Amino acid sequence: MDDDTTTSIKDTARAHLVKLGGAGLSLEAVAQDCGRTFAEVRAAFPHRDDLLTALVVDAYDASGAAMERADESAAGAHASAGARLLAVTRALRQWSFDHPAEFTLIYGSPVPGYHAPQDTVLPASRTPGVLARIVGAALEGGELTPPRRAVPGPPLLLPAAVEAFGGLPPAPFSDVIERGIVLWSSLIGLLVFQVFSRTHDSVRDESAFFDYAIAVAAEGIGLVVPLDGDAH
Template identity: 75%
Template structure:
């Protein structure tokens, strides 16, 4: 390989291979160059700083995981699935991606990397996951598939304008807090994946795939959505 000519895709492939071993904090031009067998200057010609490389990896991780969810949702919707079945399909897709890419999952959902601050470029890719969830909740609301909540949100509104815009506006009562409930669902999903990817449940749950489906169904109850589980689970 020409020491002075290398593509960003090659650099990112090497960096992704190193993520499970070194962690994001351990990535450096030297580490990538050494593992890939090319000069450090070749790496720096593509990604001048470590943070440039991390940002590229973060964007790719959000994009590929979001794309997996979007593909699963399209397939489920085209098959005429209910909103609850669509939710199960997209969360299973994110779970499959997370286990297949633990280094990248840790990069975007694990502990912050010391000294790294994600730039604005990462915001749009990061929104793909909540956008899929929001689309399913909106579809459920429009199809009359949501059950009104027993507890209504009281007091000062809790949302930033961007969250309202992503959902398409605040629904009327009794579903006026469905966006807040959707954010709870989203955070529960990521927390569940953190527990499973980092093996926090392996000593208490005998079937983690089945438990994942059950947990998603329980979390979905908070927005009044029924997730069908009779179809079984997938690894």
């Protein structure tokens, strides 16, 4: 199957996501609207779930790439770790608003009957990977303030999470990975609220509120995010 056919099928499927959501996606409808035969679509994507997986992978890759580009630019300008964090989270926010159907596919309600395969794990790791690199740079650069509260008892992590971060940091930052996961989940939850208009009737400036919320969440790992108007 040539690249043009695959691209045409996926582009049509993304348009269907906007109108019908992931649950409404069908190979027959995609074939009809993209000008390909059903046999051609089935040759590229034998089952609906194969097409969904391709869209999920593309969405994770595109959103992760947007964050990586923002971090590369901020790091190239010698920005602080806090400024880098703000840049990458803003980039993910912009991507989410530009691609709400794809955001919904990866962060919204699960598609009934669809179970994401292992192929989606690596693309999905790009977003927390960017956050982890920034937190790691802040730790190495002495930009983190020691936390007031430590994780009670043993670490709350799976070995794979520790390995992905590059090892367990020493005290007093031994729980920075757990705190990073809290930051990551706060970011996605905040985006869900904003993309799905959960804050529009309570927040005057959603963009400014997003920046503020990221700065507050970053305090949980001891990182200062510089905002416009900050005295420092």
